[in-house]
Amino acid sequence: MSIKLYWCAQSRAGRVLWLLEEIGADFEVVEIDVRDEGAKAHPLFRIASPMGKVPAISDGDVNLCDSAAISLYLADRFPEAGLAPALDDPLRARYLYWMVFTPGMLEPALTEKFGGWETNRFQHGWGDHDSVMDVLKAGLAQGPWLLGKPFSAADVLVGASLHYMQVIGALPESDVLAAYVARCLERPAFQRALARDAAAAG
Ligand SMILES: N[C@@H](CCC(=O)N[C@@H](CS)C(=O)NCC(=O)O)C(=O)O
Structure with a gap:
């Protein structure tokens, strides 16, 4: 199952989009216009992002928001991409x-x-x-x-x-x-x- 990225143009979601592109993982983008309250009410998006902010991701049972938290998660989730030093690396x-x-x-x-x-x-x-x-x-x-x-x-x-x-x-x-x-x-x-x-x- 591919990772879902809740994304909006010209937003902090661009950081996670860039990271997913670096990783080369399978992902799909779900566009959420954060200026539109109706779009932000998307129920699956709100599970991943209770405050209705982008970026957020769903990865199987994992739902997560915040660009830094997501980046920490993804870089460790895909160690083969070499984007996070290993736990025992100084x-x-x-x-x-x-x-x-x-x-x-x-x-x-x-x-x-x-x-x-x-x-x-x-x-x-x-x-x-x-x-x-x-x-x-x-x-x-x-x-x-x-x-x-x-x-x-x-x-x-x-x-x-x-x-x-x-x-x-x-x-x-x-x-x-x-x-x-x-x-x-x-x-x-x-x-x-x-x-x-x-x-x-x-
Ligand atoms: N600390 C969060 C901030 C996310 C954030 O504030 N996103 C803005 C767009 S850049 C947003 O979704 N705003 C819509 C809202 O708060 O309703 C992160 O780094 O992901």
């Missing part, structure tokens, strides 16, 4: 750090900057926008990927987010970040995911 720790970086650090930092939140480096769990971007630049300085040579699922989460920031003009000026996004864009799997987005946008 890179595993770094990988886990970067896997939660997008929801834990990058997204709140962006909201801080563009939502006009007051910066509070001490109290805010992510620190502040500029520190988050500095950590990212330092993490990518060696490259080509977050873990060095191996491309991993963490690059899908972070790469898709940085690409989105570039599209909306929110990516800080940085040769390191720009080169990383360009490398992500060279990947055929990312190109296929973006092509589906573009096709849906008409």
Whole structure:
């Protein structure tokens, strides 16, 4: 049985679409227009995503939402794709750090900057926008990927987010970040995911 991906164009579901393309697993896309309450009421979708948010997946008896949780699940579910270091690989720790970086650090930092939140480096769990971007630049300085040579699922989460920031003009000026996004864009799997987005946008 193939994996079902509940997806909407121009959304965080693009991350999981890219990851599934990298994995090369059998999957089908179920489009949910998250701007349409009727579409979001889809009962099987709501089992996978109680809040009615995309992305979500169904994989046999497994129902799961949240792009980071889904990516952790899929990268371990398909070890042959080589997108997650094994449990006994010393890179595993770094990988886990970067896997939660997008929801834990990058997204709140962006909201801080563009939502006009007051910066509070001490109290805010992510620190502040500029520190988050500095950590990212330092993490990518060696490259080509977050873990060095191996491309991993963490690059899908972070790469898709940085690409989105570039599209909306929110990516800080940085040769390191720009080169990383360009490398992500060279990947055929990312190109296929973006092509589906573009096709849906008409
Ligand atoms: N933390 C979640 C956030 C998912 C999310 O907020 N998705 C948005 C689209 S990007 C959504 O479905 N919004 C519709 C809604 O909340 O009704 C993830 O990373 O998957």
